[in-house]
Amino acid sequence: MAREEIEIETKDGKARAGLFQPSTTARAGVILYMDAFGQRPVLDEMAKRFAGHGYAVLVPDLFYRNVPYGPFDAKTAFAVEETKTKLMALVTGTTQEMTIRDSEAFLNALTAEGISGPVGVVGYCMGGARALNAAATYPDRIVAAASFHGGNLASDAADSPYRKAASIKARVYVGTAGVDRSFPPEQSARLAEALRIAEVDHTIENYVGVGHGWCIKDHSVYDEAGAERHWKRLTTFFGETLR
Template sequence: MCDQDTVNENDAYLKRNPFQSSMNRRQFGKLTAGAAAAFMLPPLANAQDVVENDVMIETPDGTADCYFVHPANGSHAAVLMWPDILGLRPAFRTMGKRLAQSGYSVLVVNPFYRSAKSPVVEEGESFGDPETREKVMPMARALNAQTHVTDAHAFVDWLDQQSAVDTSRKIGTMGYCMGGPMVMRTAAAIPERIGAGGSFHGGGLVTDNADSPHLGIENMEAHMWIAIAENDDERDPQAKEVLMDTFEETGVMAEIEVFEGAMHGWCVIDSTVYNEAQAERAWNRMLGIFETAL
């Protein structure tokens, strides 16, 4: 979960791992200079040529600016990608494009479209900066279980109207940080279309609230992949137990793993705690699930 405790834990981790911190400072320097984030990702074998477009999608609450990228030829299974608390930005465009190069039609959304068009942060800005937190936290708090579901319906409906999407195949969805609950609610709200879902260091998957994301598991028909940061698990070790029990009780196929040495944010390429080896392992497992579930 993105909060001051997360900032403190990640700062402590970077102090213990100065090489990691040094690498990310160099990465941020390249990003700030305007270079594409793709330099940080390992090369992709057999990458397909893709077509990229900025698109505007009507929702019950307005018009969402999104990024749609898909293979240049044919129709393919769709994937709906929910960014972390810093929103749609070059890092997530790069991650979406990489997924499309693996053969998927990918919609990366701006979850904050009600408040501002993307990007809502400048390249190089970090959640660790107080000014950045002051900018994004109010936008994040303006979202809730209802907005997650109405947005999910709008985005899935839009995808199903695109010629690059094979509607005979199920849709995948993946989300990071605050995108984790959005993945859970998407899979629960549209089970007839969602065949696989992945939460990467998702925050708030299990709460005491009546609308806790885990309470929708009984409605899911997707193969779920829950990748948990080590420090998130240390703070709330019972969450994974509740998830495991609920998935088992409802018969929903799910895989849950705590990633040792991986801090909250480790999967996002412009994160200060990006961990390439562990991020690649989480990404490749998601690809494996997509291959069989979509």
């Protein structure tokens, strides 16, 4: 299945996005919120795999306000001061509020493609929190929200998604790395408590022995067994919720 390049009109400009359609009529739509290294072929590969399960998958460029940027090598970018500085400027300059606002346009883009039913969202790294925040903001449309090695899901920040747990109507799955400074055990406990109090159907699963970024092939800590476990969990999760 080929990548269709589309432009999405947002309140702040035009965001490029990859759209991947299944070979048969799409059973539902999925938005993939990228990690900190931006749009690149490995994310397209993941989207194609999703599409193979019958979903129309949208991969928007969350950094569209700053194009052109990169490309970045996910294995070394944070180890080199120059590229680390550029990456952090992109990440911090693209706020949660920006992505939440953009997500309305992303949902509308799926509708324009004929995907008007329930939507699932999944985010990796910085995209994890954005997926959960989107679910809290658009509860009438997003019925499944997943995060893998998402950072700061229950931090002290004002935009941390655990604060919006009461607004989430979606089912939630969080897969966390065994050791991850961006999502330590105290945050996991805080998120679990917030979701339980809000009566959100949720699972938080600890992937012992893997590092932050284990799901994505071009990361230095990519773990094939852990990545395949993530695919199994995610496709089951979406299969149960995106009917």
